[in-house]
Amino acid sequence: MGFFDRFADKKPAGQPTPAAPVTSVPTAPAAAPISAGGVLPQLAAAREKLKAKDLPGALAAYESILTTAADRSDVLMTISADLGTNGHVREIIELLAPRYDVQKHGAAAGLNLLQAYIVVRNADAAQHLLDLLFSLQRPELEARLVGFSNAVSELFLSETEEVNAPAVPAAQAKVDIASISKPIWFYGLEAHAPRLLANKEGKLRRVAFAQLSLPGLPDAVARATQPEDALGRWCRGLPLWFAETFMAGAAYEPIAAVGVSSAKHYALFPSEWVAENIRQLSESVQGGLDYVLTGSLRSRNDDFELTMRIWEVKKFRELKAFSTRWNPASADEELKKFHDLVRTYMEWTALPAGHGLPYSSPASPSTHVHGLAATLTGFFGEKGVLAPEQLALGAGFQLQAAQANPDDARAQINLVSALLRAKQLGLPDEPAALAVARAWLATEAASAAGLGAVEV
Template identity: 30%
Template sequence: MFKRLLSAFGGKNKPASGAQTPPVEPTPEAQEEMIVAYDASGQEMHIARSDWREKVFLPGLAQKWDDAGELYDAILGGLNDGFAADLMPAAARLVDIDEDPERSHTVQGIVLMKNNRLAEAESTLREGIAKVGATGILLTNLAKVFAERGDDAHADSLLWQAIEADPNLDNGLLWWTALKQEREGEEGYLAGLRTVAALPGSWRAQLWLARHYLEQQNVPAARALYEEVLSGGSYDSRALTMISGDLGRNGEVPLLVELIAPVYDEHRHDPMAGINLLRAWQELGNPDEGEKLLNRLYALDYPPLRQYLDESAQALQKMRAQNEQGTPVDPADVQIHTLAFSQPIWQYGLCKADWLFKQKPADAATVGFFALGSIADNTRPAESQREDDVGRLSRAIPLYLAEAAHYWSDYAARCYIQVAAGVGPVLSGQAMDGNALFDLVPPEMRYFVTGELGSRGEGEARQWQLTLHLWDCARRVKCASESGTVAQGELGALVLQLEQRLLAQTGALHAIALDDFYVRPSAEAMDVYLSELGQTFMLTLVANEQIPRSAMWGERAMLDWPLTMARHWPTVEVPKLMYLSGLGKAFDYQSEVLAEYQARTLQLLRDVDAGSPTARLAPLVWKIFAMQAEFDAHRRNLPADTSTAYQDWLTRVAEK
């Protein structure tokens, strides 16, 4: 249902005379009567209707039996999903416990009508009227009872009474105008709208009239009606959705922004209005305002929205990248630091959880990996620009190779990446000269790897060239070079091949990973894995104040990426650890979006095995989300044989 609402710029359309709905091929899910639901991460799930009824809907109904508000919501959900036959007892229960007679008698009347119990429906609706008066919603549903009986005259009379009582009741107004159109044509429809618009307090009829004017290209008349409604301030939470949807669909995007942006409140109004406004900012090419609104909508933490917000985030990021030009930089004005990473990049951010990961001996020989150079035009002047694919992979590939050496060899691995202070990572126009590095690397280093990377073409036709050089520190020579040129889809496989060839020449390899949970990424997963390494590297730089937060774009995408990986490869542990590592870094730089991740993270902890590395990091999660009671209880109840390393880690977590 939510997806159907997300048509371009939303809103309802009155079908044009003679218009037909194009045929839609049924999906396998539709043929199997699937219910659409969303998990805590906003991922759409399809559940068989019978399973939903037995395992979710009926147990949920029973759990809400004593809470009128929750029971009412459950009944509405059951009606929408076609479970009216199961709702008779629940509707009767709601009448008994609800302090809102209008609500309870209305919904019981609807349930009874759905079950063809018209006399009982009339009775409960009249009981509601006796308690609270002839309200618009009670009268509208009473009119439906008489319409079901075929008593159109009585139904018409009750319906008009309902409109007089509440001219903005959506169901009543649409029913009234549909009857007018059916009996008197388009002129009758418009006359009916004008009649209702003249009633005191009316605003919804004005919106339908404005839609008509937009369709007739009479924008000034539509604008006048919109301004009248918005200045009155009495419209409901969905009015902005209709206004923004109609304006967007009719090409009046600047007017949409002018009218909606000043009044839209994501906490009061339908989120679809926010989606429409977000798309308007995109269409107008304004990523700054789009990002501000995007952050407000993300903060709602409403799962069905996440997919569409993520799509908008990507679109805004692409727009910003296209708009930005490189800024010339004078190398003399920039301080260059070389950062050395002595453990896999995703182990940072976990408060040095050395009790969780096996450590190499202190006297282990080392193998080093340097950031790759770019196979590009070396005549270009130095400049500051946003990270691109070549830049990201120039760091991600050596980060992965260092991780592979850490897990599959006797060597302690080091990865070296240069960063311009306050600017970002440095991408050299050529590979580092190994001969110049022999006197700079630590004495315990046995080998190191340099290389270069480049690409040409776009999309699936893109070709990548990757060359890696292995240098022997004892003999001070280049002892091997491995290279390959492949299409975009084969880059991951090439990285794995070169990893095996290079590490084999260093000797001391193992068939079993250093940590039992570690699994080498497959060729299929490698592209995604490398992207995550590049992103977690950027989070590490921000967390350690090497670059400002303004240099990082797409924070949520960075934090979400490993969680998406975990859903695709649920039996693999590393993506889950990557996710927690990212949260730990976001906590360190005081991210404003962290609160959005609490529900998803706690669900992740519930889903993993109790003894898994992810589950054992639960105290860090409690600290990140200020769950002090859980953290303190865990610390008080530690077993007597708890290791000192683990206790020290808890102290570090507590002091974050």
């Protein structure tokens, strides 16, 4: 898709520097209520242009409306809400920032403008506006403003890390997004689909789990050109694990979204996804998306901090953020807790018995995550998405996951899938991995999954 050009710089290409909110405009007399013959039809017409994806036409209509109605808080609120709902965040800033007055327009439009600043990661403007909103001394807003204050603090921290990292050349920052719509171990086992995957019925919620960003990574460009390392497996394996989980859920149709370069290597994202990336990802998927889960991963001396954000695509707003930390000794325990937390918030429920492969959480999520990421690399290598020098031969990570999760059918099938791909590519046999896979294929669990006749 090539929509990650924004990673070439802290601000997306072509994005104007938002002006600070205006606070010194004299207070105008209260405007008359919107009537059927006044501003309302013009706002409705602009909204229809947005729905028809005629952004220039909508902006021209808004500019016309604001020439006579810029003093009205309801007009600014409506315009910012309509633009935000349709994912046009920068346009909120362009229209509102030069006109917004906290005393005249109140908090509602200001909160929309504040969210826009946070989404485009303009920490200075967000902090300035936040101070103005706090100055209203509205007790009913205090909890929300404190939440925004925490988000702005995170922006300043992230900016500090990015300043200390080398700039990413634009030519190297352009990537495509590959969407994985089935468990990564499923590819090559399609003949066994009735047992492995269920045909879900009814209205399903469409959700994407995006590759994790790595804020502050000092060598993102150079590192991305090298064969996958542990950090790369973490940032791709975690969304693969969550997507795999939600494929076994009753109400969801998930995908995993990972970045690849046209130079046939993986991409690493040194900045977090923003609303524009989410909108374009949704538009690239037939039928669109309901939710996108993005995240960031920070690592220092084998200590990791993961933050995952849940976005509602319809309104392009962040619903919730979850965080966790782990080290090598606590990884499995903390990842299990985090996995349960996200599933609970998303109201995940397993499919009924007899509908696809029964779901159970892995005993060792850390090994399973790395095993899934390794299988993705093998799959991309087979399809020519990755160059041969990017591939790590062997099924070592899949074997570790199968051994650490002996009762998890998905970990065992992931090993089988890797060995079948190695056989197809004519790679040397791996006796230890073959022994584990063949032992599992002889079990009742393998027969129940429809894989009892598979030979590796």
